[in-house]
Amino acid sequence: MELINRYIYAVTERLPEAQRADIAKELRGLIEDMLEERVGGGDPAKGDIEEVLLELGDPVSFADKYRGTKRYLIGPDLFTPYYTILKIVLFAIAVAMSVVLVIEVIFEPTTVPTHIFSLLPRSLMLVRWLLPGSQPDLPLQNIRELFQKIYRMNLMTGSLLSFRQFLNSKSK
Missing domain, CATH: 1.20.5 (Single alpha-helices involved in coiled-coils or other helix-helix interfaces)
Incomplete structure (x- = not known):
């Protein structure tokens, strides 16, 4: 009986509250009738109950049949x-x-790479959260470290360019 109660609950929880009690009674009667036909008046075994519930199908699709309209x-x-x-x-x-x-x-042409590299880790985190089947609890430490290294390299190359410009301006 626990399997039957769980199946009925799984179906009725997806229905409007006003219809739940009536549909639960109707569904319980349907399941009992199907078990009676299968067993022939005796006590149904757990295997018989499982076969009847499998015959009725997925509770979500069964609830959709009772609802009548699809939800979008x-x-x-x-x-x-x-x-x-x-x-x-x-x-x-x-x-x-x-x-x-x-x-x-x-x-400001020198700040563009700095902004791009500072936004990339955030963008990747957002894309990672939006991908289907993503696992948000995985650590992003490797990605963060990679972009921190790129950011540091960008700062060094930017400062080297500034230093070269400074030297070129002094030599002229």
């Missing part, structure tokens, strides 16, 4: 406009970021 985050009617707006927004963000990068290169 973005319904089929709105998916095409949503996708179009999403492309427009992403394109606008890319254009805006490109304009900012060009302006920054024009006014």
